Amino acid sequence: MPATDPDHTQAALSSDAPLKPTRQRKVIHVDMDAFYASVEQRDNPELRGRPVAVGGSRERGVVAAASYEARRFGVHSAMPSVSAKRSCPELVFVKPRFDVYKEVSLQIRAIFSEYTSLIEPLSLDEAYLDVTENLKGVEYATQIAREIRTRIWEETSLTASAGISVNKFLSKMASDQNKPNGQFVITPDMAPSFVAGLRVGKFHGIGQKTEEKMNRLGIFTGLDLRAMSIEALRQNFGKSGSHYYWIARGIDDRPVRPDRIRKSVGAENTFERDLSSYEEMTEVLAPIIDKVWNHCARTGIRGRTVTLKVKYQDFQQITRSRSVQDEVQGRDGIARISGELLAGLFPMPRPVRLLGVSLSGLNTEADEAVTDDGPQLSLGL
Structure with a gap:
């Protein structure tokens, strides 16, 4: 059977692939509405x-x-x-x-914990739940999702949407289908056609730059992605190529990880031409800092340490960091510290091909908290 056959399982293709679960999983992605x-x-x-x-x-x-x-x-x-x-x-x-958003998020997390201990928060407003074995003995994941959404409304006066499927990727895609205040199921039988019709930019984990690169390769939809061999995807996208190959087939063996804690948040950019002047570098740092701060603003993450990453023309790489006692104050704080770290490197010994900024020492390391109903599945979702 050829490697691009969508029915060819991941475990059968690669000896280092994760083993297929013996029992069909039930995964819910809960996403709070706005x-x-x-x-x-x-x-x-x-x-x-x-x-x-x-x-x-x-x-x-x-x-x-x-x-x-x-x-x-x-x-x-x-x-x-x-x-x-x-x-x-x-x-x-x-x-x-x-502080208010985090308090509400903890209320919602407490509701989740009544159904399962396998909760993987992605941010303050969304999380994965593995309810294959749930604490209430409810047979259908769709029923659990409905109960959780009702409880959230009753206890917080806020609405949530949910996606239900057999893995994280599909449940994440499903939760977008009936927003706001709805839920949607992607059954195993539905998965191939559902994924095939999606624009690759809609795939969770494929950002704008990756989408643009895929488009240049003639990949616009899940069906186009599925037509690519795993070797070609690895060649063009490195380790991520394997992940793209499998999610194009609706296959995602990643476990729901209750211990998932983000250690840092960062962004970087490789330039079309090498940079030499301080003015040029401060100009290109601005959108990089924007990306870091936008994530912080969206998730409520804050941190104490700013790190500047510099890669020279000859690929030699250095980093410089600075920490503050409490937390870095907003975008302006990240920009100020990044600019001071950059200024301390001048005069530069060589032109620069890449700059990056990251924030670590995050508040999540000590206390991380946790967005018309679909059909009831006869096969147990």
Whole structure:
């Protein structure tokens, strides 16, 4: 059987592949609906029904979250606040309250823990749950998802959406289908056609740059991705190529990991031409810092250590770090420390081909917290 045959199992193809589970898993992805904005609308009746953006309204501000009323105008997370206001003149900006979001997230996490101990938080507003063996002995994962969503509403006055399937990738894709306040099931029989019709940019874990590279290779949909050999994908995307090969077939053997803790958050960029001047480097650092801060703003993560990564023309790599006592204060704090670390390296011995910025010593290391119903599955999901 050829390696590109979608029926060829991962374990049969590769000796170092993870073993296929002997029992069909039941995985739920729970995703809170417009979490930060919904909390603000819940706590302030004057904001209900209005377009709301959580984030800074100043010139260099960024939207951390947008209500569904704001999304109708094209406002979305990580969008510059100036652009958001231009798209929606009636937009109301609200300062983030991460202490409140974390408190609510812990309430939701407590609900999850009544059903399973296998909970993998992705951020304050979403998590995977493995309910193959659940604490309440409920047969159907769809019923568990429905009960959890009802409990969340009753205890927090917030809505959640859920995706149910046999693995993490498919459940994540499913949770987007009936948002807000709905759930969706992808059965094993549905998986191949569902994935085949997806644009690769919709795949969880495939960002804009990877999507653009795939498009240049003629890969636009899951069906196109499935047509690629595993060797070709590894050649073009390194270790990630194997993962893309399997998710194009709806196969994802990654376990739900309750001990998953993010140690750092960072971004980097390799330049089309090598850079030599401080002015050039500070200019290209700005969007890198934006990416780091956008993730922090979206997830509530904060950290104490900023690290600057520099890769020279000859591929030699160095890092420089600085820590503060409490936590780095906002995007401006990350930018200030990064700029000072960069300035300390001048004059540069060689031109620079890559710069990166990361934030570590995260608050998650000590206390990480945790977004029309689908058909009931006869095969036990």
